[in-house]
Amino acid sequence: MPELPEVEVVRRGLARWVAHRTVADVEVLHPRAVRRHVAGADDFAHRLKGHRIGTPSRRGKYLWLPVEDTGAAVLAHLGMSGQLLVKTAQAPDEKHLRIRVRFADTVGTELRFVDQRTFGGLSLHDTSPDGLPDVIAHIARDPLDERFDADAFHAALRRSRTTIKRALLNQSLISGVGNIYADEALWRARLHYERPTATFTRPRTMELLGHVRDVMNAALAVGGTSFDSLYVNVNGESGYFDRSLDAYGREGEPCRRCGTLMRRRPWMNRSSYFCPRCQRPPRPSRLS
Ligand SMILES: [Zn+2]
Numbered sequence: 001m002p003e004l005p006e007v008e009v010v011r012r013g014l015a016r017w018v019a020h021r022t023v024a025d026v027e028v029l030h031p032r033a034v035r036r037h038v039a040g041a042d043d044f045a046h047r048l049k050g051h052r053i054g055t056p057s058r059r060g061k062y063l064w065l066p067v068e069d070t071g072a073a074v075l076a077h078l079g080m081s082g083q084l085l086v087k088t089a090q091a092p093d094e095k096h097l098r099i100r101v102r103f104a105d106t107v108g109t110e111l112r113f114v115d116q117r118t119f120g121g122l123s124l125h126d127t128s129p130d131g132l133p134d135v136i137a138h139i140a141r142d143p144l145d146e147r148f149d150a151d152a153f154h155a156a157l158r159r160s161r162t163t164i165k166r167a168l169l170n171q172s173l174i175s176g177v178g179n180i181y182a183d184e185a186l187w188r189a190r191l192h193y194e195r196p197t198a199t200f201t202r203p204r205t206m207e208l209l210g211h212v213r214d215v216m217n218a219a220l221a222v223g224g225t226s227f228d229s230l231y232v233n234v235n236g237e238s239g240y241f242d243r244s245l246d247a248y249g250r251e252g253e254p255c256r257r258c259g260t261l262m263r264r265r266p267w268m269n270r271s272s273y274f275c276p277r278c279q280r281p282p283r284p285s286r287l288s
Contacts, residue, residue, distance in 0.1 A: 002078050004142055004176030005219035007061050010084055014056040014065065017086040018111055023048045024104035033098035033113060036077065036123035047072065047124055048101070057131065060142045060175025064133050072124050075133045076113075082120025085112045142176035143212050154205040157197035164200070165193035165272065168212070177212060180248045181219070183273045185211040187247035192279045193272045218244065247273045
């Protein structure tokens with residue numbers, strides 16, 4: 001599943017290659033790719049045709065393309081394997097090409113949605129006054145958003161009866177943090193994933209948010225993390241941040257800070273990776 005940095009890399013690619021171009025026509029090659037667009041493939045294609053794409057936007061892991069003068073936006077669901085590729089019209093079709101968008105200009109490139117496992121797709125939604133597709137109106141701002149409210153996030157932690165990793169993955173509190181970057185930020189902050197959030201002091205929350213931003217910015221700087229060979233950015237180039245991960249996927253390897261062997265524990269149908277020495281579990285009395 002792509003996380004915020006991967007999605008931001010795709011957004012930047014679209015901003016460079018697709019923004020401000022007018023759609024000539026849309027070809028839906030597999031109905032599953034537009035199943036979230038309830039009115040169907042013909043409606044999807046018809047409502048895009050002849051309109052200009054605005055500046056691609058993102059909140060957390062959600063990415064959308066505003067459709068100018070329509071009050072609507074195309075929301076991209078990348079799912080497990082979805083890719084948005086910009087290719088020349090002459091490039092052979094990908095085996096799992098699902099949607100093709102041609103443009104009414106002489107640039108010579110088209111936008112392709114390719115998805116092997118068809119969990120992803122594109123759909124059109126009305127937008128709120130601030131430009132957000134209505135179906136993601138409940139998603140909180142992400143920590144890279146300059147309007148993210150760190151004090152409100154801290155207050156929410158204090159009044160929640162939850163643990164820190166659950167809070168980091170709660171998209172209505174803070175968006176864009178997935179399993180990988182949660183483990184990385186918690187390792188950097190020396191915090192165990194089951195620490196109750198009600199015990200957090202303001203400095204501790206601010207330090208953790210700083211680590212979340214750092215780990216995301218580091219990933220962005222190298223083009224996103226790839227754990228899935230299917231993931232490529234908008235130009236078809238793979239991310240390679242996985243080499244610099246400190247926690248995620250490092251079970252049995254020495255902690256880069258203290259040398260203790262890293263552990264993995266099952267956690268909410270996923271895994272949590274941590275250093276048992278740097279990231280001490282909370283006292284049992286705290287867990288209740
Ligand atoms: Zn350690």
